[in-house]
Amino acid sequence: MLPSAYEFHWDAGHLVFLGIFYGVLMVVLATLARAAIRSRRDLRRRREGDIAWHEAFADLTEERRHCRHAFDGAASGRVCDHGFACDTCAGHARLAAAGGGDVVVARGPRAPRAGERLHHRGHTWVEARADGTFDVGVDDILRSCVGRPDRVTVPGPGERVQAGAPAAELQRGRLRARLVAPLTGTVVATGDYEGGRLYRVRPLDGECRLENLLRPAEAQVWRLRELEMLQARLGAPGAATALADGGELVADLMRACPAADWDAIIGDLCLEP
């Protein structure tokens, strides 16, 4: 093993065998070290949120990863494979430029008008305000599912939130719904859940990728699909048909359908498998 071991002698066999052995050991250790160093670097750069988002995204089922162009009809059945980051998606650029589909899609970044709502696939929305800040809130589907949460955790003023990374959490009983931030920025104020707003964000220059969020027209189609999914998952025929017909959402679905696998449903809604 080592030249210092008793009766060790240098010969071709030792050189070849131990050379390969130590070589393999080095490769394994170096690779481990590399993973450790990269992890440390990622933690220092606070990339854990980003990594969490990509890991979760990779584990999403295909039906949770439909491309926005599957909603506008330009590319039905198209599945997203890079974390809903349309700004870096060549396919989105092409499809948006072609302008195909029934729904008009944003072409490139554009400042939303005040009061306009953009939707994130994790059931949060963003509403532009006149002063350039954005309100972030929970949409009606998730609100109806969670009902009255026991606890709402939101980032405090001054904290940085990053698009895709977990930012807020709703808790009801043992269930936790972690809400990813729809856009990157600094929190300037906290809202209240009852009022519909979770927190207010001032976006960082250059990092506010609003084109990754669904425009109202797309969101409408997407919302109907989400309701269909919910209907299937709830498995209670009576309550569900009403949903798909566009009927009123019950204020507290969790209480209305206690038998459903709410843990899985919340995971699906919040894109956290």
Next chain:
Amino acid sequence: MDHHLIPRGLDRAPLSRFLLWLLPWLALSVWGGWAAVALFRDGLYHTNMDNRFAFGLWIIFDLAVIALGAGAFFLGFLTYLMRRHEFRQVLNTAVIVGFVCYSGAIATLAIDVGQPIRAWFAFWHANVHSMLTEVTFCITCYLVVLAIEYLPIVLKNRSLRPVKGALVLEANLHRLMIVFAGVGAFLSFFHQGSLGGMFGVLNGRPFAFREGVGIWPSTFFLFILSAIAAGPSFIMLIVMTVSRLSGKRLVDQFVYARLGRISGILMAAYALAKLADTVVWIFVTLPGLGFDAAEFYRHELFGTWVLFLELTVFGLLPATILLNRRRLEDRRWLVAGAVLTCLGVSFNRFVFTLQTLSVPTMSFDRFMIYWPSWQEWAVVAGVVAYGVLLYSFSFRYLNLFPRERELQPTVGRS
């Protein structure tokens, strides 16, 4: 009770039923542990091994599980290096089964050697000309690699989500997994071969001795071939069993057929190679050593049926079943082919270990047989139980099958 540990959206049995399932396996592992303690304390006289049967049940078991565990490295190799992404569906199972097989084999070996405390001598005083040295080095290194491959699967457990470092490390390990897959393939290739080489180099045991290429006797290559033929079949059978026990579809149907087909191709290659090897052994090797093959098959226990069985029922038959595309679609044929493949490889290891020691070498030798003592059985049962326990926990608390959620009927349970 343990909801916060079970992956989201996976339907698992109630905790009480799970604990009930664990109970018999726990009992078996306690039995094995008890025997192991006695063996460590008193020595190997609790076994039925003797001066003739220096190897017994444990070596047969080790050889068989390491061959069956070859699916871990081979499927890793196919997935990461050959880019056969369909095998990602069973890769986690392959890694865990591989880990179980290798750690189980090493645990058994630790009990098997007379001086377990000196196990490190195999490294310190390594005799680089011994096949067993190579096996020891490679198996130990590969177990480390398997542990590294297992780690990301564990780190993705739900309860570790709040731990920032866990996910980041998992992601980074996962990104470098191709390196570990490559190293694993390299190591496994050599130790699977060296396990065969262990027998092929026994120039004092004509039953096992084989001609070869360079320092590698033909058994080196035959063991590699048979192991990678059995690996995919074994993983397939495990997944099918888990699927049956849990009442869930875990992987796409076509994955089974792909696994079966790969086993079939390799089994065909193995069966033909084994046939050629046997012919050379009978007509060239043995006469040169002053022996005749008929002599080895003259004894009541190991008749010519052994050779016949190895070449046909455990060789050509599973190969023809698994090479037939229509049979691959039929679950019963697929299972039959895979079972025969796994049995065949285990039987081959059994024959090489036991018949080698049973048949006489000197003209006045007696043919001898051996039956393991209950302690030997207990250790084997304990290791099997440990494997079932580890896999059961992994199946319950880790997300082993990436397609499982998608394959379940979407209608909610009532």
Next chain:
Amino acid sequence: MHATENTGARYAMAIDLDKCTGCGACMVACAVENNVAVPPPAAAANRGLTWMAVHRTDNGQEWPAHRPVFIPIPCQQCEHAPCIHVCPVTAVQLDESTGIVGQVPARCMGCRYCMAACPYHARYFNYFDPTWPEGLEETLNPDVAPRMRGVAEKCNFCHGRLDRARERAAAEGRPADEVVAYVPACVEACPHGAITFGDSRDPASPMAQLARDPRAFRLLEALGTGPKVTYLSADPAVRRVGLSRLDMVRGATAVTADGAEGA
């Protein structure tokens, strides 16, 4: 490695089967000389430790030509020993200066691969802690270390005696690399003088002539292990026991093919 091929001694042994009565004195003398532990009375037959095992067979003839043949088998000290290259911990070594295959008990980890490799079943494993019946421990030889549980052991041509002979030679002022003469315990104990021992490279030694003796044969020579224990018998039928069983069945042809005279 090959540079030393023809230097040093090659201690060898010859056992005359025509003189052996199977009395077992060699086994007893060996056990006493080498501190071979006594297994518990309940131990299975094939778990004992006998560096020298006397096997019994016959000459394969019908009565009245039938007669039993006793074959004492110590480690054959093979020149190309199958047990050396298999040992993972380098605990088996061929001593280039004596030709003796040595077993290092303190390094053996008890994997028993060497036992599976040996075609002569001349290797033994310590299944039990070494014990001696009350009083017998008085006979322990201070020149030989007893072996611990869990290691393999075998005949080493009474290496303790070789060491003592070397010490004497050194005390007499003879050069350290000179081949010393000594006699293993079994040779000394055989009441019929059936066992001869010496350096086969020494032309003056009886072992050198024995190699050309028409009565000589070795066990399983075709395996190429190069055993250093020669057996002697005037009976061609007895000489066939050195072959594998099938060759025995083949009878005269095999013996002729092997270079010896036909029956």
